[in-house]
Amino acid sequence: MPTIQTIDINAWYGTKQALKNISLEIEEHSITAFIGPSGCGKSTFIRIFNRMNDYIEGFKMEGQVLIDRQDINAKEVRVEELRQRVGIVFQKPNPFPKSIFENVAYGLRIQGINDKKVLSEVVEKSLMRAALWDEVKDDLNHPALSLSGGQQQRLCIARTLAVEPKIILMDEPASALDPISTSKIEDLATELKENYTIIIVTHNMQQAARISDKTAFFYMGEMIEYDKTTDLFTNPRHERTENYITGRFG
Amino acid sequence: MVRIKEKVIEGLLMTAGMITILTTLGIIWILFSESYGFFKEVHIVDFLSDTQWTPLFAQKHYGILPLLSGTLLVTFIAIMVALPLGIIIAIYLSEYAPANFRNKVKPSLEILAAVPTVVYGFFALTVVTPFLQNFIPGLSTFNALSAGMVMGIMIIPMISSLSEDALTAVPKSLREASYGMGATRFQTAIKVTVPAASSGILVSVILAIGRAIGETMIVTIAAGQQPVFTFDIRQSVETITAYIVQVSLGDVQHGSLEYQTIYAAGITLFLFTFLLNNISYFIKKKYQEKYE
Numbered sequence: 156m157p158t159i160q161t162i163d164i165n166a167w168y169g170t171k172q173a174l175k176n177i178s179l180e181i182e183e184h185s186i187t188a189f190i191g192p193s194g195c196g197k198s199t200f201i202r203i204f205n206r207m208n209d210y211i212e213g214f215k216m217e218g219q220v221l222i223d224r225q226d227i228n229a230k231e232v233r234v235e236e237l238r239q240r241v242g243i244v245f246q247k248p249n250p251f252p253k254s255i256f257e258n259v260a261y262g263l264r265i266q267g268i269n270d271k272k273v274l275s276e277v278v279e280k281s282l283m284r285a286a287l288w289d290e291v292k293d294d295l296n297h298p299a300l301s302l303s304g305g306q307q308q309r310l311c312i313a314r315t316l317a318v319e320p321k322i323i324l325m326d327e328p329a330s331a332l333d334p335i336s337t338s339k340i341e342d343l344a345t346e347l348k349e350n351y352t353i354i355i356v357t358h359n360m361q362q363a364a365r366i367s368d369k370t371a372f373f374y375m376g377e378m379i380e381y382d383k384t385t386d387l388f389t390n391p392r393h394e395r396t397e398n399y400i401t402g403r404f405g
Numbered sequence: 406m407v408r409i410k411e412k413v414i415e416g417l418l419m420t421a422g423m424i425t426i427l428t429t430l431g432i433i434w435i436l437f438s439e440s441y442g443f444f445k446e447v448h449i450v451d452f453l454s455d456t457q458w459t460p461l462f463a464q465k466h467y468g469i470l471p472l473l474s475g476t477l478l479v480t481f482i483a484i485m486v487a488l489p490l491g492i493i494i495a496i497y498l499s500e501y502a503p504a505n506f507r508n509k510v511k512p513s514l515e516i517l518a519a520v521p522t523v524v525y526g527f528f529a530l531t532v533v534t535p536f537l538q539n540f541i542p543g544l545s546t547f548n549a550l551s552a553g554m555v556m557g558i559m560i561i562p563m564i565s566s567l568s569e570d571a572l573t574a575v576p577k578s579l580r581e582a583s584y585g586m587g588a589t590r591f592q593t594a595i596k597v598t599v600p601a602a603s604s605g606i607l608v609s610v611i612l613a614i615g616r617a618i619g620e621t622m623i624v625t626i627a628a629g630q631q632p633v634f635t636f637d638i639r640q641s642v643e644t645i646t647a648y649i650v651q652v653s654l655g656d657v658q659h660g661s662l663e664y665q666t667i668y669a670a671g672i673t674l675f676l677f678t679f680l681l682n683n684i685s686y687f688i689k690k691k692y693q694e695k696y697e
Binding site for chain 1: 503504576578579581582583584585586587588589592596597600601
């Protein structure tokens with residue numbers, strides 16, 4: 156049974172159509188990569204899974220997004236609850252101007268959990284899962300902005316993990332990082348797959364090939380091809396896909 | 406030829422700049438030299454500790470405290486009105502309001518600051534005070550409360566506009582991070598955006614305090630001219646500015662000690678606003694360094 160299913164998604168910014176008739180299914184405990192040239196709609200699409208586009212003025216959407224068979228755009232769904240289930244990591248590391256500890260504890264605090272012991276446990280567990288604990292365990296009260304870019308991004312992942320989501324969206328999580336930090340994020344994604352369902356948008360085709368189980372190729376708001384990553388990269392069915400992955404355009 | 410023209414233009418521009426600097430220096434010079442004459446006669450300790458201010462009476466006292474208490478009392482009331490309203494408006498405009506609504510509301514808010522202060526003073530005296538007298542027994546015709554409240558309304562746009570700028574300057578990515586973790590808009594505003602913009606908000610409040618301390622017309626009209634050392638908001642009080650108006654318009658002989666009192670009062674006022682401006686300047690500078 157797929158965890159996530161979209162049916163005929165169309166989306167617009169004002170009058171400009173950003174997504175056209177996109178239907179796909181995503182399995183539990185897998186990594187799905189969205190690739191495609193800039194402006195192809197992949198970032199818009201990933202943000203649909205936790206309704207991050209809601210506050211964007213002029214954004215309009217049609218179609219259905221089902222997560223665990225529930226329509227996430229239904230009236231009775233509280234968007235705040237949805238986002239606790241579907242976490243997101245952004246392109247640029249965006250820690251809050253607070254301490255490392257408070258960054259990770261943020262998600263629990265907004266749920267009204269302020270018990271110091273509970274928070275400490277969750278902070279430690281989340282930082283461990285994000286492979287950052289050893290580097291920051293003595294500096295939890297330091298400002299998060301004092302960390303390096305790669306550490307900040309792992310902190311953002313830890314922050315997301317702290318609220319125990321089932322699905323994690325990663326919108327080009329490594330594009331602003333150096334190669335070593337990038338490979339750490341990739342290793343992390345691969346590890347997290349055991350417990351989470353991960354969707355990752357990436358510009359980097361090698362990255363998609365390295366870590367994802369399935370890959371979707373987007374072009375001009377359409378999903379051109381969606382297949383097992385090994386098949387899509389070795390044996391693309393569409394010429395556009397082939398041109399893109401062989402670097403002939405994009 | 407071109408070179409000479411350039412030189413002349415440069416000279417003109419510099420003269421224009423110098424005029425403002427020289428004027429400021431002139432004002433400071435007059436304040437200091439005139440109040441020097443005052444402090445030769447009145448000991449600074451008496452000036453700062455005497456609780457009576459009666460330079461125009463037979464029994465003369467030169468204690469600034471009544472004027473200071475009047476000024477601070479009215480300012481305090483004004484901030485109590487403007488701070489919550491100004492910040493709520495700023496949060497609403499930056500976090501909730503759609504862009505086109507914000508673009509319409511913001512300029513119309515600024516109109517509050519463009520109303521002549523004499524109109525505010527009149528409004529306080531003839532509308533607000535009679536209205537409040539229905540609920541507050543013992544409220545004098547001239548009182549600190551009405552003047553402070555109306556002044557608060559006047560400075561709302563200072564706080565709301567500058568705070569809104571500070572809030573809008575908080576990167577969108579921080580808001581998205583907060584929303585992405587399941588925070589509501591209100592939680593995001595309170596826990597992320599407002600703290601991140603706190604220095605800018607603080608600057609707006611300090612500038613507003615400076616504005617309130619220096620405000621003259623509203624208090625002269627609506628707060629009265631009785632220098633009493635009190636913190637009773639129902640009473641008539643006199644602020645430093647109102648006193649300066651009173652003496653300037655009166656028939657006090659120029660050059661006399663009575664006349665010099667306005668410079669002593671003026672320099673007190675100047676020191677306050679000068680200090681506040683500097684504090685806000687330093688916060689702004691420190692804040693910018695931290696952000697980039």
